[in-house]
Amino acid sequence: MNQENNTIRLLLVVGIAVMLLLFTSFLLIFIFTQRKKLQYQQSLHALQESQQRQLIEAAVRSEETERQRIAEQLHDEIGSLLSAAKLYFRMIKIGHYEKSEQELYNKGNELLDESITKVRGISHSLHSYILQEFGLNEAIRHFGDKINSGSLISVTTSLDQTYVTLDPQRDISIYRIIQELFSNVLKHAQATNINVGSLYKDNSLTLDITHDGKGLTQDDFEELRYINDGLGLKNIQNRVNLFNGEITFIKNYKDYFIHIYFPNLNS
Known part of the structure; x- marks a missing residue:
């Protein structure tokens, strides 16, 4: 009787051990499978992010190349034609014309001068030669000086x-972000005062644009950049993402802030 009980106990122990072994095996297989699945998803996500980054980089390079081409055409072709027209204009003798015709001549001459100035300004704005020659800070200052009108804005x-340009292509993208944000403020905000500030610390660059107009909140930005008319905002976000940066729109009591942060620029 005792021998039968011992046999039954032994069989129970063996059965339980086998069941535990099977359960442990299934558990390990499940964990291994889930881990493999997670690794695959992470690899796929990293690949998608890499492909998206490459597409954004290609789009940014293409846009910059097109900007340079248009700038050169404006400066070399349109600018030259306008300058030639100005030269011919000066050769016209208007002493024997009536006063009304002289006034028309003067007005035409004035408009021609303004056209030459505007074409030159657009060409310089599209072309990044100042940034490439003198760096990001000087390019931002120069851009601000062109906008500064004293009485109006x-x-x-x-x-x-302390910030020094180490990657010109990156700084061109940062400069284009500033240009696009300024364009939005000038077009929509009706601001009278704009300030651009920067802080470079621990290889990270912070840029702040402050203005006293009608700005965006973060919710406004998130909503507008997904609509067709928000292409400029979408381009801004793409350029910020290209360098793992962050952009935040903040409103306080009387001013609006646009905060841009680029971490680990030189890593």
Whole structure:
């Protein structure tokens, strides 16, 4: 009787051990499978992010190349034609014309001068030669000076002089972000004062645009950049994402802030 009980106990122990072994095996297989699945999903996500980054980089390079081409055409072709027209205009003798015709001549001459100035300004705005020659800070200052009109709008800068351009292509993208944000503020905000500030610390660059107009909140930005008319905002976000940056729109009591942060620029 005792021997039968011992046999039954032994069979029970063996059965339980086998069941535990099977359960452990199934558990390990499940964990291994889930881990493999997670690794695959992570690899797929990393590949998608890499492909998206490559597409954005290609789009940014293509846009910059097109900007340079248009700038050169404006400067070399349109600018030259306008300058030639100005030269011929000066050769016209208007002393024997009536006063009304002289006034028309003067007005035409004035408009021609303005056209030459505007074409030159657009060409310089599209072309990044100032940035390539003198760096990001000087390019931002120069851009602000062109906008600054004193009576209508005041643009000031407070830029960190310790920042040095190490990657010109990256700084061109940052400069285009500033240009696009300025364009939006000038077009929609009705601001009278704009300030651009920067801080460079621990290889990270922070840029702040402050203005006293009608700005965007973060919710506005998130909504507008997904509509057709928000292409400029979408381009801004793409350029910020290209360098793992962050952009935030903030409203306080009386001013609006656009905060841009680029971490680990030189890593």
